[in-house]
Amino acid sequence: MNIIQNPDSTSLxxxxxxxxxxxxxxxxxxxxxxxxxxxxxIKAYTEKLDRVSLRSFLVTEEEVEQAYKEINEELLTIIxxxxxxxxxxxxxxxRESWMTTQExxxxxxxxxxxxxxxxxxxxxxxxxxxxxxxxxVIPAQVAGVKRIVIASPPQENGYLPAGVLVAARELGIxxxxxxxxxxxxxxxxxxTETIEKVxxxxxxxxxxxxxxxxxVFGHVSIDMIAGPSEIVVLADDTAKAAEVAADLLSQAEHxxxxxxxxxxxxxxxxxxxxxxxxxxxxxxxxxxxxxxxIESYGAIYVTDTLDHAIDIVNELAPEHLEIMxxxxxxxxxxxxxAGAIFLGRYSSEPIGxxxxxxxxxxxxxxxxxxxxxxxxxxxxxxxxxxxYSQQAMLENGRKVAAFARLEGLEAHARAVELRLEDL
Amino acid sequence: MNIIQNPDSTSLxxxxxxxxxxxxxxxxxxxxxxxxxxxxxIKAYTEKLDRVSLRSFLVTEEEVEQAYKEINEELLTIIxxxxxxxxxxxxxxxRESWMTTQExxxxxxxxxxxxxxxxxxxxxxxxxxxxxxxxxVIPAQVAGVKRIVIASPPQENGYLPAGVLVAARELGIxxxxxxxxxxxxxxxxxxTETIEKVxxxxxxxxxxxxxxxxxVFGHVSIDMIAGPSEIVVLADDTAKAAEVAADLLSQAEHxxxxxxxxxxxxxxxxxxxxxxxxxxxxxxxxxxxxxxxIESYGAIYVTDTLDHAIDIVNELAPEHLEIMxxxxxxxxxxxxxAGAIFLGRYSSEPIGxxxxxxxxxxxxxxxxxxxxxxxxxxxxxxxxxxxYSQQAMLENGRKVAAFARLEGLEAHARAVELRLEDL
Numbered sequence: 001m002n003i004i005q006n007p008d009s010t011s012l013x014x015x016x017x018x019x020x021x022x023x024x025x026x027x028x029x030x031x032x033x034x035x036x037x038x039x040x041x042i043k044a045y046t047e048k049l050d051r052v053s054l055r056s057f058l059v060t061e062e063e064v065e066q067a068y069k070e071i072n073e074e075l076l077t078i079i080x081x082x083x084x085x086x087x088x089x090x091x092x093x094x095r096e097s098w099m100t101t102q103e104x105x106x107x108x109x110x111x112x113x114x115x116x117x118x119x120x121x122x123x124x125x126x127x128x129x130x131x132x133x134x135x136x137v138i139p140a141q142v143a144g145v146k147r148i149v150i151a152s153p154p155q156e157n158g159y160l161p162a163g164v165l166v167a168a169r170e171l172g173i174x175x176x177x178x179x180x181x182x183x184x185x186x187x188x189x190x191x192t193e194t195i196e197k198v199x200x201x202x203x204x205x206x207x208x209x210x211x212x213x214x215x216v217f218g219h220v221s222i223d224m225i226a227g228p229s230e231i232v233v234l235a236d237d238t239a240k241a242a243e244v245a246a247d248l249l250s251q252a253e254h255x256x257x258x259x260x261x262x263x264x265x266x267x268x269x270x271x272x273x274x275x276x277x278x279x280x281x282x283x284x285x286x287x288x289x290x291x292x293x294i295e296s297y298g299a300i301y302v303t304d305t306l307d308h309a310i311d312i313v314n315e316l317a318p319e320h321l322e323i324m325x326x327x328x329x330x331x332x333x334x335x336x337x338a339g340a341i342f343l344g345r346y347s348s349e350p351i352g353x354x355x356x357x358x359x360x361x362x363x364x365x366x367x368x369x370x371x372x373x374x375x376x377x378x379x380x381x382x383x384x385x386x387x388y389s390q391q392a393m394l395e396n397g398r399k400v401a402a403f404a405r406l407e408g409l410e411a412h413a414r415a416v417e418l419r420l421e422d423l
Numbered sequence: 424m425n426i427i428q429n430p431d432s433t434s435l436x437x438x439x440x441x442x443x444x445x446x447x448x449x450x451x452x453x454x455x456x457x458x459x460x461x462x463x464x465i466k467a468y469t470e471k472l473d474r475v476s477l478r479s480f481l482v483t484e485e486e487v488e489q490a491y492k493e494i495n496e497e498l499l500t501i502i503x504x505x506x507x508x509x510x511x512x513x514x515x516x517x518r519e520s521w522m523t524t525q526e527x528x529x530x531x532x533x534x535x536x537x538x539x540x541x542x543x544x545x546x547x548x549x550x551x552x553x554x555x556x557x558x559x560v561i562p563a564q565v566a567g568v569k570r571i572v573i574a575s576p577p578q579e580n581g582y583l584p585a586g587v588l589v590a591a592r593e594l595g596i597x598x599x600x601x602x603x604x605x606x607x608x609x610x611x612x613x614x615t616e617t618i619e620k621v622x623x624x625x626x627x628x629x630x631x632x633x634x635x636x637x638x639v640f641g642h643v644s645i646d647m648i649a650g651p652s653e654i655v656v657l658a659d660d661t662a663k664a665a666e667v668a669a670d671l672l673s674q675a676e677h678x679x680x681x682x683x684x685x686x687x688x689x690x691x692x693x694x695x696x697x698x699x700x701x702x703x704x705x706x707x708x709x710x711x712x713x714x715x716x717i718e719s720y721g722a723i724y725v726t727d728t729l730d731h732a733i734d735i736v737n738e739l740a741p742e743h744l745e746i747m748x749x750x751x752x753x754x755x756x757x758x759x760x761a762g763a764i765f766l767g768r769y770s771s772e773p774i775g776x777x778x779x780x781x782x783x784x785x786x787x788x789x790x791x792x793x794x795x796x797x798x799x800x801x802x803x804x805x806x807x808x809x810x811y812s813q814q815a816m817l818e819n820g821r822k823v824a825a826f827a828r829l830e831g832l833e834a835h836a837r838a839v840e841l842r843l844e845d846l
Contacts, residue, residue: 074825075825075826075829078822078825078826079826081822082822082826089523089531092521092523093533095518098515100512100515106779107766108512108779108780108781110516110781110798111755111758111764113759113760115792115793116759116792128829128830128831129830130826130829130830131826131830163829163830199792199793200793214640214641217637217640218637218648218790220793221790221793221794225641240845242841243838243841243842246834246837246838246841247838249834249837249838250832250834250835250837250838252834253832253833253834253835254832280834280837284833284834284837285831285833286832286833286834290834328810329810332534332808335534335806336536336539337536337806338806339806339807340806340807340808340809341534341806341807341808341809342809342810342811343530343808343809343810344810344811344812345842346811346812346813346815346816346842347809347810347811348811348816348838348839348842349835349838350823350824350827350832350835350836350838350839351809351811351816351819351823351839352807352809353823353827353835354823354826354827355819355822355823355826356529356531356809356811357531358531358533358807358808358809359807362807363804367641367644368804368806369538369539369622369804370538370622370623370643370644370804371644371804372804372805372806373805373806373807375533375805377800381786381791381792381793381794381795382795382796382798383758383760383761383762383763383764383791383795383796384762384763384764384775384781384782384785384796385755385763385764385766385781386763386764386765386766386770386774386775386779386781387751387752387765387766387767387770388765388767388769388770388771388774388779389767389769390769392769393769393771393774396774396778399501399504399505399777399778400773400774400776400777400778401773402497402498402501403498403501403502403505403553403554403777403778404773404776404777406498406551406553406586407551407552407553407554407586408551408708409673409676409677409709409773410676410707410708410709411669411672411673411675411676411703411707411709411713412673412676412772412773412776413773414669414672414673414703414707415666415669415670415672415673415771415772415773416771416773416774418665418666418669419666419768419769419771422663
């Protein structure tokens with residue numbers, strides 16, 4: 001983890017993961033196979049890739065009941081409270097249809113409608129992510145989506161993690177499929193004998209999931225192509241080095257390609273944080289992953305001015321930004337690009353991962369320049385409403401016809417003139 | 424144009440255009456070439472594909488002045504009035520950042536920020552589309568985007584159509600590039616020596632433009648993959664056959680693959696409309712295109728009940744929907760999927776193309792199931808705001824740590840506990 005003073009520009013340029021040629025071909029094969037052979041293809045890939053033979057992908061009532069036995073009461077209460085916070089925050093995002101009327105009788109507006117059916121991918125593998133269930137399902141529910149489906153890869157024992165099942169059931173989700181990877185994405189996008197197709201797929205996943213989502217994009221909607229996790233901490237000399245280091249490591253433990261960056265005006269803080277990072281790293285259960293991440297994608301930038309530090313933050317456009325300066329709120333207006341902004345020393349990033357309420361599905365890889373956290377809008381769409389009165393047609397019909405002719409579209413002009421002739 | 428009575432399901436299934444293998448390879452080549460050779464590559468492709476040799480892509484002041492001489496005063500006034508209507512409608516979409524506070528000191532919210540730079544593609548070829556300039560630029564301006572760039576393919580004479588230049592200048596746009604096709608998309612997405620890269624690309628185009636947008640998706644944001652235009656008219660026996668036919672033809676003249684469909688409860692209307700379509704078709708300047716479109720993608724569905732008719736409309740999820748029934752507004756709530764909904768006989772579709780105010784960039788190919796008309800949100804993004812107080816940390820820190828450990832993320836738990844220890 002190098003300390004770099006007054007950089008012209010950050011060296012941490014990331015690129016969107018396009019996958020290797022082999023990975024892209026493998027994903028295309030899987031998608032085509034699932035489109036052709038449906039359930040049988042998903043079953044075969046699950047046997048081959050997850051090493052589990054399943055009679056049915058659909059999680060049974062018994063599996064959910066068993067999951068509840070494995071979760072202790074205290075954790076269940078925490079999950080319920082987190083769900084409540086997340087629902088409260090997302091409810092505030094929901095927008096209603098609106099209309100505007102004009103005296104000539106014209107009515108214009110936007111109609112908001114929830115999507116009919118969405119599929120939520122919950123990554124599996126070595127870890128269980130009940131928080132992903134909450135963060136994907138709740139915005140869809142707030143939007144009013146009627147059919148919400150979860151797909152998640154089975155563990156070696158053929159079951160889903162108890163936390164995932166309990167979180168899903170707490171939210172009332174009953175259509176949960178034990179399938180993962182590109183085969184799950186293909187199954188959701190195109191449907192099979194037993195799985196009805198959905199309109200949108202959200203949720204993070206590994207490179208195969210990301211490539212599959214890119215391939216089905218257009219046929220269904222997708223949320224975004226998720227990359228490795230990122231954190232940038234913007235700090236001055238009022239920050240506590242141990243806390244900054246701990247927050248950097250909370251991203252580094254996610255993935256060897258996760259990126260943890262400190263941008264600070266204080267050289268002494270920079271030096272202390274570096275020391276703390278290596279000190280705290282050692283005893284972590286995931287120290288190998290965290291060390292690799294810190295070595296490859298960690299950095300500390302020291303600037304002479306806060307202005308320069310803010311420029312670097314905007315250039316990085318991080319997924320998570322923590323501001324630990326004397327007056328964090330005063331800097332909020334100057335942050336142009338960040339997925340989530342955590343203000344002050346008590347806003348440690350994990351607070352946002354689980355509990356506070358805002359979504360933890362966030363734009364990565366610098367895409368915060370143009371993307372947003374997962375939100376209720378992602379599960380609704382708008383239709384324009386246009387109701388023109390006779391009076392409005394009389395006032396404006398000729399103008400519309402003239403504009404159409406300027407663009408060489410005669411039938412457009414005539415469609416309007418037909419009404420005018422009748423008036 | 425067949426009349427089909429009480430269909431189980433519509434036969435008009437459309438699929439997303441994926442392009443042929445040759446087209447996909449051609450587009451990839453163009454993108455790679457532009458990334459490698461920048462301006463020189465764009466110049467070479469413009470010579471090869473548009474058959475124009477340009478010294479500079481940037482439109483000059485003289486070209487704009489010349490364009491004003493070619494547009495008559497009346498049309499200029501119409502363009503200005505349309506711009507005013509479009510700006511008024513889109514201004515009502517704009518949302519502000521918001522925050523919510525809790526008594527324990529917690530602040531949560533969403534910060535809205537405009538994108539920094541967007542590129543708007545205005546299709547060219549045989550027609551000029553000043554309305555596309557208005558429909559793409561104005562939402563971006565309302566959002567507050569600072570840098571708005573237009574790209575449009577040069578005509579054979581090396582200039583852009585006067586209408587396009589005048590519309591752009593009326594909106595104050597000064598960065599206009601004469602370039603089209605996949606090379607324009609690549610230039611905007613990756614930048615060249617003279618063109619700075621943008622964050623998002625919007626606007627319709629041909630199959631090469633669509634494929635290029637799909638390829639650069641993720642590196643920049645895109646609006647949607649546009650397909651051929653579509654109209655569905657939902658009518659009962661109160662509708663005027665001539666008007667329905669004229670509106671169907673206004674889509675059919677766009678493209679041989681455009682789709683024009685009538686869904687009606689009235690067999691007599693169906694028969695009259697069919698007659699009218701062929702009668703009105705003959706004298707159209709674009710009758711060849713319109714006839715081919717009507718023959719291949721036109722259809723009339725007749726149902727026994729209005730309920731069934733509405734089901735068909737929702738299944739088609741059309742780009743444009745006209746409702747010409749006795750009480751159109753009463754059906755609005757039952758329309759789940761449509762890009763723009765035109766209510767009543769005076770709301771002829773061309774009204775929305777040019778003048779009323781709502782956007783004419785709309786979801787096609789059934790993607791109205793999950794996509795929206797181009798709107799102000801497309802040019803803004805959100806950042807979550809999380810400010811946790813000491814009190815909030817005391818109340819909730821242990822719960823967050825427990826949730827993190829449930830997911831096997833020890834460093835997350837420790838980052839929070841470090842704060843708790845200090846309190």
